[in-house]
Amino acid sequence: MSHSNKILLVDNSPFFLNILNEAISAKSGFEADIVTASSRQEALACLNDQSEWLVVVSGYELPDARGGEFIQDTLAYNLPVIVLTSALTESEREKALSLNIVDYFPKDTNCFADVATLINQLRDNHEHKILIVDDSPAFSTFAKRLLLSQNYQVLGCDSAEKAMDIIRQDSSITLTLIDYILPDMDGSQLIPRLRKFRDANSLPVIAISAFNEKNIAARMIKAGASDFLLKPVDHEELLLRIRNSLKLQDQFQQAERARDDALKANQAKSQFLARISHELRTPLNAIMGFSQLLSGDENLESDQLECLSEIEHASSHLLHLINEVLDLSHIESGKVQIALGVVKVLDVIQEAGRMLAGQAESHQVRLILPESEDGDSDKLMTDSYRLKQILINLISNGVKYNVPDGRLEVQLRKTEEFFIFVVKDTGQGIAADQLDTLFEPFTRAHSDRGRVEGNGLGLSISKRLAEMLGGSLSVESTLGEGSQFFLTLPRELSDHLQISGQV
Numbered sequence: 001m002s003h004s005n006k007i008l009l010v011d012n013s014p015f016f017l018n019i020l021n022e023a024i025s026a027k028s029g030f031e032a033d034i035v036t037a038s039s040r041q042e043a044l045a046c047l048n049d050q051s052e053w054l055v056v057v058s059g060y061e062l063p064d065a066r067g068g069e070f071i072q073d074t075l076a077y078n079l080p081v082i083v084l085t086s087a088l089t090e091s092e093r094e095k096a097l098s099l100n101i102v103d104y105f106p107k108d109t110n111c112f113a114d115v116a117t118l119i120n121q122l123r124d125n126h127e128h129k130i131l132i133v134d135d136s137p138a139f140s141t142f143a144k145r146l147l148l149s150q151n152y153q154v155l156g157c158d159s160a161e162k163a164m165d166i167i168r169q170d171s172s173i174t175l176t177l178i179d180y181i182l183p184d185m186d187g188s189q190l191i192p193r194l195r196k197f198r199d200a201n202s203l204p205v206i207a208i209s210a211f212n213e214k215n216i217a218a219r220m221i222k223a224g225a226s227d228f229l230l231k232p233v234d235h236e237e238l239l240l241r242i243r244n245s246l247k248l249q250d251q252f253q254q255a256e257r258a259r260d261d262a263l264k265a266n267q268a269k270s271q272f273l274a275r276i277s278h279e280l281r282t283p284l285n286a287i288m289g290f291s292q293l294l295s296g297d298e299n300l301e302s303d304q305l306e307c308l309s310e311i312e313h314a315s316s317h318l319l320h321l322i323n324e325v326l327d328l329s330h331i332e333s334g335k336v337q338i339a340l341g342v343v344k345v346l347d348v349i350q351e352a353g354r355m356l357a358g359q360a361e362s363h364q365v366r367l368i369l370p371e372s373e374d375g376d377s378d379k380l381m382t383d384s385y386r387l388k389q390i391l392i393n394l395i396s397n398g399v400k401y402n403v404p405d406g407r408l409e410v411q412l413r414k415t416e417e418f419f420i421f422v423v424k425d426t427g428q429g430i431a432a433d434q435l436d437t438l439f440e441p442f443t444r445a446h447s448d449r450g451r452v453e454g455n456g457l458g459l460s461i462s463k464r465l466a467e468m469l470g471g472s473l474s475v476e477s478t479l480g481e482g483s484q485f486f487l488t489l490p491r492e493l494s495d496h497l498q499i500s501g502q503v
């Protein structure tokens with residue numbers, strides 16, 4: 001397998017060779033070592049000099065090879081060959097393809113970029129290992145020769161059992177061609193077995209069949225094949241399908257890497273925030289402690305006391321912000337554990353309501369809560385601490401953003417699958433264009449900034465917690481009338497939650 005960077009360009013026009021040389025050097029993603037030759041004789045001398053070649057790019061006709069003889073010569077060297085031609089008749093095309101060339105391009109201004117791209121591809125191809133699973137020597141030999149000419153690494157085997165062994169042992173195989181009829185089982189049985197240890201994104205399978213049975217393509221694809229081809233397989237089509245499958249695989253892997261990088265960056269950010277918030281809390285506690293101590297001093301003037309009360313107010317706001325940032329960063333870095341248990345949710349609603357009764361009173365908002373019940377009808381497997389945290393946030397918002405003499409009502413609705421907690425207020429409501437971003441961190445309605453104290457984190461924390469509990473949080477609102485927040489929790493927890501939770 002060639003890992004060489006050496007490229008042989010063969011054409012009788014020095015002008016054409018020059019432009020081609022420049023185009024390849026400029027576009028190749030590696031340090032190309034380009035050698036040029038102007039005739040069959042010169043080119044053969046180069047090929048005979050024992051070096052390893054990445055690819056040969058040659059005109060079909062040369063002064064001493066008018067009928068494509070040089071292309072024929074290259075067969076003996078087992079090298080990828082790209083052919084350039086002014087015009088290729090259909091029979092010449094057939095002949096060129098039968099000589100196992102990589103591809104052919106008309107000699108025009110577009111060909112320079114195409115050739116450069118293809119050379120880059122050939123360099124990348126040797127990263128790919130293709131397994132051919134077929135007991136027909138004719139197809140295996142044809143495919144093997146074809147793929148080797150494209151610089152792919154190629155392995156072959158003639159039974160399903162052998163294919164499974166090879167794929168199990170060699171994780172570097174990137175694509176498989178599987179014949180429908182194999183001696184020990186058919187392709188539609190083999191592919192699902194392979195899928196148990198290699199999924200379609202890590203190992204595309206192109207199924208191939210000599211029999212055009214009814215629905216065969218659909219059956220193979222349903223069994224887990226990525227693509228399907230009928231024999232006799234067209235040389236060009238096979239290569240293009242392989243290229244496409246590998247391109248998709250590559251794009252998928254790139255997207256996965258980008259996602260992993262983004263996830264890592266996000267985790268680093270969350271860890272940084274967590275550390276900073278933690279460090280901020282210590283001096284802040286000192287400020288709060290000393291200002292409380294000072295406010296007990298009977299000798300202080302009233303304006304000094306006012307200043308102290310400002311300090312206390314601002315510090316407790318800051319502490320609240322730091323705690324919420326810490327909470328959010330813990331959630332985002334996956335540090336929050338869900339502690340599952342059987343919870344009487346009406347009791348939790350009552351507890352949250354009791355904690356906010358004072359706030360409701362000072363805002364002149366009437367709090368209406370469902371009564372606790374005896375029996376099991378309100379029992380749910382969830383995390384009571386996190387449930388209470390969400391409810392406190394929703395009720396506190398419903399009070400904060402309400403109007404004097406307004407109402408805040410919490411209802412519990414039960415369906416076969418869910419418990420739905422509805423927190424309904426008669427406040428100012430939220431404009432439709434702000435609903436979409438409401439659950440993103442630090443989002444606040446314009447009208448609330450500076451008017452109502454807050455930091456725009458509570459809802460994003462609540463939504464993430466709801467999702468961690470296997471549920472969701474959503475909102476409906478009408479400006480001037482009020483808002484309803486819906487916390488929906490499932491009665492049946494998914495396996496994932498049951499495993500991660502501490503029941």
Ligand code: ADP
Pocket residue numbers: 393397398399401425427428429430438443444445446448453454455456457458459460483
């Ligand atoms: P905070 O209340 O600290 O600003 P939240 O994340 O809890 O943060 O809420 C984000 C924003 O959503 C609030 O600033 C407010 O503009 C809007 N909001 C939340 N709940 C309500 C509600 N019940 N009625 C009207 N607006 C609300």
